[in-house]
Amino acid sequence: MVELPHFLIVSVALFVLGFVGVILRRNLIVVLMSIELMLNGVNLSFVAFSRYLGDIQGQVAGFFVIVLAAAEAAVGLAIIILIFRRRGSVQTTRLTDLKDEIHAA
Amino acid sequence: MEILNNQDSLWYFLPESVLILTFVVILLFDLPENWSKNRLLAPIVATIGTVLFLALSFYTQQFPEAITFHGMIINDAFTDFFRLFAGLTALITIFLSLKSKEVAQVRAEYWALLVGITLGIPMLAASNNLLMIYLALELISILSYILVGYLHNTKTSSEAAVKYVLYGATASGVMIYGLSLIFGVTGTLNAIEIRQFLISNPAEQLALFIGLLMTLAGFGYKISMVPFHMWAPDVYQGAPTPVTAFLSVGPKAAGFAILLRFIYTALTQDQGGVYVPLKYIDISTLMAVFALATMTLGNFVALQQTNIKRFLAYSSIAHAGYMLMAAAALNTEALRGVIFYMISYLIMNMGAFAVAIAVINDSGSEELSAFKGLGNRGRKGALAAVAMTLFMVSLTGLPPTVGFVGKFYLFSAVIEAKIYWLAVLGVLNSVVSLYYYAKIIKYMYFEEAKEQKPFALTGFSFPSLIVGLAAATVFFGIFWNALSYLTEISAHLLM
Numbered sequence: 001m002v003e004l005p006h007f008l009i010v011s012v013a014l015f016v017l018g019f020v021g022v023i024l025r026r027n028l029i030v031v032l033m034s035i036e037l038m039l040n041g042v043n044l045s046f047v048a049f050s051r052y053l054g055d056i057q058g059q060v061a062g063f064f065v066i067v068l069a070a071a072e073a074a075v076g077l078a079i080i081i082l083i084f085r086r087r088g089s090v091q092t093t094r095l096t097d098l099k100d101e102i103h104a105a
Numbered sequence: 106m107e108i109l110n111n112q113d114s115l116w117y118f119l120p121e122s123v124l125i126l127t128f129v130v131i132l133l134f135d136l137p138e139n140w141s142k143n144r145l146l147a148p149i150v151a152t153i154g155t156v157l158f159l160a161l162s163f164y165t166q167q168f169p170e171a172i173t174f175h176g177m178i179i180n181d182a183f184t185d186f187f188r189l190f191a192g193l194t195a196l197i198t199i200f201l202s203l204k205s206k207e208v209a210q211v212r213a214e215y216w217a218l219l220v221g222i223t224l225g226i227p228m229l230a231a232s233n234n235l236l237m238i239y240l241a242l243e244l245i246s247i248l249s250y251i252l253v254g255y256l257h258n259t260k261t262s263s264e265a266a267v268k269y270v271l272y273g274a275t276a277s278g279v280m281i282y283g284l285s286l287i288f289g290v291t292g293t294l295n296a297i298e299i300r301q302f303l304i305s306n307p308a309e310q311l312a313l314f315i316g317l318l319m320t321l322a323g324f325g326y327k328i329s330m331v332p333f334h335m336w337a338p339d340v341y342q343g344a345p346t347p348v349t350a351f352l353s354v355g356p357k358a359a360g361f362a363i364l365l366r367f368i369y370t371a372l373t374q375d376q377g378g379v380y381v382p383l384k385y386i387d388i389s390t391l392m393a394v395f396a397l398a399t400m401t402l403g404n405f406v407a408l409q410q411t412n413i414k415r416f417l418a419y420s421s422i423a424h425a426g427y428m429l430m431a432a433a434a435l436n437t438e439a440l441r442g443v444i445f446y447m448i449s450y451l452i453m454n455m456g457a458f459a460v461a462i463a464v465i466n467d468s469g470s471e472e473l474s475a476f477k478g479l480g481n482r483g484r485k486g487a488l489a490a491v492a493m494t495l496f497m498v499s500l501t502g503l504p505p506t507v508g509f510v511g512k513f514y515l516f517s518a519v520i521e522a523k524i525y526w527l528a529v530l531g532v533l534n535s536v537v538s539l540y541y542y543a544k545i546i547k548y549m550y551f552e553e554a555k556e557q558k559p560f561a562l563t564g565f566s567f568p569s570l571i572v573g574l575a576a577a578t579v580f581f582g583i584f585w586n587a588l589s590y591l592t593e594i595s596a597h598l599l600m
Contacts, residue, residue, distance in 0.1 A: 015282055022275050031271055038278040042285055049289035057294050058285075061236045065281060068243045075247050076270045079254050082263040095264050098339040101411070 007048035015041030028080045028090040032073060039069040107171055114173030117180045120161040120188055124224040127154025131220065134213035147213035148199055151220050155195045158223075162188035170599050172233065176295050179233045179366075179599050186444060186595035187230035187362050190451065194355040195223040197455050197570075202347040204567045205462045207256065215255060219351065221248045226355050230362035233370070235284040235294040238363055239277070242327060245356045246273045253344040253352075265343025272336040273326065280323020286316030296371040297600055300383070304374065307384045317372075317386065321395075324367070327360030328425050331399040338406075341418035346465060349414055350458035353421040358447050361428055365443065368392070368432055370600045380435040393433035393527045400426025401530075404537045412471050413461050416541070417454070420500060423538060424450055430515055430531060434522040440596035441589075442514035448588055449511035449581070453499040456574035460493040463571070467561045476545055478554025486560030488568060490549040492575035497542040499578045502535050506582040514592075 014037055021034030043062045050058025084090050109117075131147050131154075162185060170181040178184075198219060202208050208215065222245050229241035250273065254266025288294055290313045291302040325333035341349045372388050373380035382388050403423030410416040428450075431443035468475040480490035499508035512535065519528045562568055581588050 015278075018278070019275070022271070028267060028271070032274075035271070035274045035278055038275070038282070042278065042282045045282065045285040046288065049285065053289070053292045055292060057236070058288055061239075061285070061288070061294065064236060064240060068240070068247075071247055072243070072270070072274050075250050076267075076274065079250065079263060079266045079270055082254060082257060083267050086260055086263055095267065097261050097264050098268070098343050100338065100406070100415075 004048055004052045007044060011041045011044035011048065013041075014038070014044065026092050028083065028092060029077075031092070032076050032080070035076075036069055036073065039065055108176055109171050109173045111174055114171075114178070117165055117168060117171065117173045117178075119165055120158045121224055121228065123154055123157045123161055124220055127151060127158075128217050128220045128224065130154075131213050131217035147216040148203055151199055151216040152196065154220060155192050155199070155223065159189065159192040162192065162227075170597075172297075172599065176297070177234045177237045178228070178231045180231065181599035182595050182597040183362070183366065183440075183599075184227060184231040186591070187359065188227040190358055190447065191223050191226035191355060194226075194351065194358075194451060194455075195219060197451075198347055198351040198355070200566075200570060201350055201455075201459060201462055202345075204466075204564075204570075205345070205347050206466045207345045208347060211255065215252070218248045218252050222252070222351070222355060226359040226362075229359040230366065232363060232366070233296050235287065235296070238367070239281050239284060239323075241359075242280070242323065242363070243277060245327075245359060246277060249273075249348075249352060249356060252348045253340055255348065256345055259343075261343040262345065263343075265340045268343075269336055269340045276326035276333060277323050279319050280326075283316040283319025283322070286312050287320065290316065296367060299371045300374070300600070303372070303383045303386075309385045314386065317388075320367075321364075324360055324364040325395070328357050328364065328429075329399075329422050330395055330425060330429060331402045331422070334399070334402070334422050334425075337422055338415050338418040341421070342412055342415045342471075344414075346414060346458065346462050349417070350455060350462075353417065353458075354451050354454055357421065357425065358451075361425075361431075361443065361447070365432060365440065366598060369435070369440070369598055373435055375600065378437040382435065389433050389435050389522070389524070392429060393524055396426050396429035396433055397527060397530055398426075399423070399429055400534045402426075404534050404541075407538070407541050410541075411473050413464070413473055413475070414471055416473060417457060417461065420538070420541075421454065423534070424454075424500075426534070427512065427515055427531065430519050430527060433524060433527060434518045436518060436522055437596055438514070438521050439518035440598070441592045442511070442518045444592040444595050445514045445585075445588060446511035448591075449499070449507040452574055452577050452581070453496045453506070453508055456492065456496040456571065456578060457500065459567075459571050459574060460489050460496065463489055463560075463562050463567065473545065473548065474555075476548045477552040478557070479549040479560065481550075482554055482557065483559030485562040485568065489560060489562060489571065492571045493549060494546050495575045495578050497545055499582070501539045501542045503539075504582065506578050507585070507588075508578070508582075510582060510585045510588075514589075 018034045018038030046058040046062045166185045225245035232238040250270045256262035291299045329337040400423050403419050407419035431439040499506035502508045502512040
């Protein structure tokens with residue numbers, strides 16, 4: 001029998017995998033995909049809780065998260081295209097124009 | 106206290122509806138080829154929309170306080186204040202955008218996006234439902250990403266935007282996961298019902314605590330709280346300067362509004378003006394540590410900045426630290442103090458950015474060295490230098506400026522809450538900040554300018570905005586009764 005904990009374990013796994021991807025990957029597109037993975041973990045958690053509690057609010061929240069994930073991906077991809085046009089690369093390691101400069105005071 | 110249905114709630118939503126309409130109308134300006142030739146049309150419509158929004162929010166202020174849209178949005182004095190705040194911030198930003206050379210060639214959508222963020226500020230401040238909080242936060246965030254990357258032909262702008270979008274999306278992803286955990290444990294998304302659940306089930310629950318911490322990550326990112334501040338300096342430096350000015354005041358205040366509303370509503374119990382944290386969730390100490398870390402890091406890193414926008418970014422992180430003390434103090438005085446501080450921060454920070462925009466227009470450089478010798482460069486230069494001096498004195502928190510009164514209220518609330526160590530360390534932090542704010546004053550008066558030509562600050566309206574903000578800094582620093590009356594009626598949360 002598949003119970004609430006099983007769903008939650010999958011949801012945590014998705015979320016953590018996404019988060020690790022955001023931190024470790026160096027390609028902007030892959031980072032954006034990792035964020036989508038995190039949001040899928042969120043959706044699973046919302047829907048599982050909703051089913052468990054018998055409360056429809058969680059499923060509604062899931063729908064809104066899907067919509068916002070799409071909006072975020074659209075804006076994110078547009079900005080990544082902008083980066084690619086300017087620099088010819090989508091590697092995070094190349095984004096070094098803005099940083100703290102260390103001076104001797 | 107009554108919970109209104111959707112139809113009755115619409116009257117309360119009148120001011121925001123005007124902003125939605127303005128947003129849609131301005132977006133249409135970009136469609137026909139020749140419409141956008143008149144560049145002033147879109148900002149004028151945006152101004153009219155915002156003024157109408159302010160006027161209608163004065164009208165809806167007279168309605169009895171109520172929980173609207175089936176518990177989604179709360180209309181209380183606190184919400185009314187943030188409508189006023191958002192409107193004023195938007196008006197000043199529209200003006201600064203018109204005067205800044207960086208955004209002289211923008212399309213109509215720029216103004217639409219500004220209006221859109223302005224719509225998000227009161228909606229975030231009024232949210233009572235976890236889902237509503239997420240939606241309003243994302244409304245502000247997604248539009249901010251676009252505005253930050255608006256300068257397509259500079260490298261830094263797009264870099265700032267991509268850093269902002271990745272950081273922001275991750276932070277809000279962490280937050281919504283936290284919200285789903287809170288939903289799972291308490292069985293509700295409504296902040297008021299969450300408090301009722303926590304009071305009737307006072308057992309320690311690890312999942313709930315983790316959920317709260319993850320939620321704080323989302324709020325913390327919005328207000329640039331340490332350790333979620335890393336995006337702020339890069340984004341503030343890369344964004345067009347008027348957008349930076351807007352981001353450092355409007356969305357940040359909205360982040361504070363929802364942080365305070367969430368903590369005061371869901372996590373504490375009102376006992377006659379003192380909000381006692383619920384059992385097992387010592388939110389007061391947690392926020393005190395965050396406040397101290399934020400102000401200390403902001404102040405010490407600001408010491409060695411050479412770019413004016415980066416400098417103001419770290420300064421704004423430090424000010425977020427001061428305002429976070431209100432989330433630690435947890436009493437009515439703290440709410441009043443933080444509202445007063447937000448008004449004073451609006452005046453002095455917008456003033457500092459106005460002078461910075463004038464200097465960037467004149468020199469084309471964002472380095473602090475562009476301020477050198479400003480005081481000796483003709484009458485306009487002297488005027489800008491005097492105004493900047495007042496803003497710097499106010500940001501430090503010295504009398505007779507409005508920044509001093511704001512800090513006074515905040516620190517007295519912290520002392521009222523008996524968190525003495527935070528008050529002492531906070532005051533010491535202000536002393537550190539004096540060093541770097543005074544550095545700008547030193548540059549303006551005691552160093553030689555590279556070129557001794559008169560400072561180019563043409564026209565009538567831009568100098569008068571700077572003079573007006575400088576005058577407000579001093580005026581409200583001496584006669585703060587009017588402002589403290591406003592804060593007293595605004596510091597009321599319906600819960």
